[in-house]
Amino acid sequence: MVIMKTKGVIEQAISDHLCHARNNVDFPETLVMADLGCSSGPNTLLVGSIVINAVANTSFEMGLKAPDIQINLNDLPTNDFNSVFVALQELQQCSTNGQFMDVHAQPTCYFTWVPGSYFGRLFPMKSLNFVHSSYSLQWLSQTDFLRFLRCRSEEMMGGRRMVLTLSGRTTDDARDxxxxxxxxxxxxxxxxxxxxxxxxxxxxxxxxIPSYTASPMEIMSLVKMEGSFILEHLEIFYVNWEAWKxxxxxxxxxxxxxxxxxxxxxxxxxxxxxxxxxxxxxxxxxxxxxxxxxxxxxxxxxxxxxxxxxxxxxxxxxxxxxxx
Ligand SMILES: C[S@@+](CC[C@H](N)C(=O)[O-])C[C@H]1O[C@@H](n2cnc3c(N)ncnc32)[C@H](O)[C@@H]1O
Known part of the structure; x- marks a missing residue:
């Protein structure tokens, strides 16, 4: 499963966010996240379940009550959100049976569907604690990538994390x-x-096709150019196409x-x-x-x-x- 390759990066982002609290009073009561370009089907909820586990584990290690989690699932209005409803029911049954989830007490979760394009604003100002998107942003031009970052910078609270996975290239030669x-x-x-x-x-x-597969150098310079984010971590990995099966x-x-x-x-x-x-x-x-x-x-x-x-x-x- 391709998304599992980024599990560690997502867990680290959640852990950093929660451990940032200096004491019980600072510890968040709510974590609001968005998965942008979530698609539809059983894998759609995988990112949510990784976040839920990471929140449960980190809260347990800190001896604190896990925050409630609101998971906003976004995709274009044509996405089959009904099949996501069905997958959500299955996930809830599995978690009730103790499958998929770790041993610690699970946070209370609220799921919301947000149909719309992430080229524009989707959420109120400074309302998000965590943003995730995978294999959706490679369909962008450089200008769109900057627009995407600008919108997210308005929606996210200061100090909060965003994890993005996109198809890229290893060299700076765009004709590669x-x-x-x-x-x-x-x-x-x-x-x-x-x-x-x-x-x-x-x-x-x-x-x-206005496709933009970025090189690491381009990503770094675009993030710097937009100016609202600090690049904490960049990881390159090869995915065998068999993993798409x-x-x-x-x-x-x-x-x-x-x-x-x-x-x-x-x-x-x-x-x-x-x-x-x-x-x-x-x-x-x-x-x-x-x-x-x-x-x-x-x-x-x-x-x-x-x-x-x-x-x-x-x-x-x-x-x-x-x-x-
Ligand atoms: C290849 S799927 C990736 C699904 C999932 N995130 C994953 O990692 O398996 C790309 C998804 O991005 C969505 N998408 C493309 N452009 C979008 C946009 N402008 N706003 C929101 N979603 C978009 C598509 O509808 C599609 O469901």
Missing amino acids: EERYQLWRPLAMALQDMVFEGLVEEEKFDSFN REEKKDNDASELKQLTDDHGFGHDVSKAVRAGIESLVANHFGEAILDDVFKRYGQNIIATGPKETQKRVSITISLTRKM
């Missing part, structure tokens, strides 16, 4: 091969559809996860994740009618590109503190 791993299979799919007369050549030639619960046993290893499932799952990010872009340019076809071909091209074990993408996780 790493960057095209996601887009070549899409170009191939669209090109084939041009040959078959399903897509106009003119439309194909004028299609651009679907995970399903075994019948009658919610605690065990079954992984689908077949190539078809792998291609389908990468395609689904990419579709979540760029579907509206493709639909706006080519029309909605081609969506199912183009992303089916995308999945097939992913499989055809080579053995999945060798297909890796670069991820960058950063932990930022809002300046006081």
Whole structure:
């Protein structure tokens, strides 16, 4: 599970936030967090459960009552928030049975859905203690990244943390091969559809994806340029594309996860994740009618590109503190 690679960074951010309290009086009674671009499905609630455990463990170690937690789940209005409701019920059942959660008393949690774009303001001024976002921000231009930081700087309280994970690149050369791993299979799919007369050549030639996969140096300089945050930590890791494959619960046993290893499932799952990010872009340019076809071909091209074990993408996780 890709998100588990950043578990330590999230836990550290929560622990730093709570340990910041100098005494019982300072210790927060409430922690308000937001997961931006949360998507839908069982994994959506994983970040929330990591935070809940981290709060429970840190509070226990400090001998203090855990704060109540409000978890704001954000995505675009088209996100299937209903399926998140269902996943939440399952998570609550598992936690009641003692599965997934650590031994310490669990904080009381309140979940809220916040449909809207994180390019704009989503929350009141200085209302958030912790912000998280993973694999959503790579669809930005540099200007959008600055706009994202500006909005969050207004919504977050001083001294509080934000953990972001995005697809990146290791070199400063924006034309680097790493960057095209996601887009070549899409170009191939669209090109084939041009040959078959399903897509106009003119439309194909004028299609651009404003994707921005940042290098560590660029991230550092953009954070500095925006000016509201201190970069506490930056981590680069490689994710084998196999980690994108679907995970399903075994019948009658919610605690065990079954992984689908077949190539078809792998291609389908990468395609689904990419579709979540760029579907509206493709639909706006080519029309909605081609969506199912183009992303089916995308999945097939992913499989055809080579053995999945060798297909890796670069991820960058950063932990930022809002300046006081
Ligand atoms: C690839 S999914 C990542 C899901 C999840 N965070 C994860 O790490 O598995 C990207 C999500 O970002 C959402 N998204 C894209 N642009 C967004 C925006 N401007 N505001 C809010 N959510 C956005 C998409 O709808 C999609 O659900």
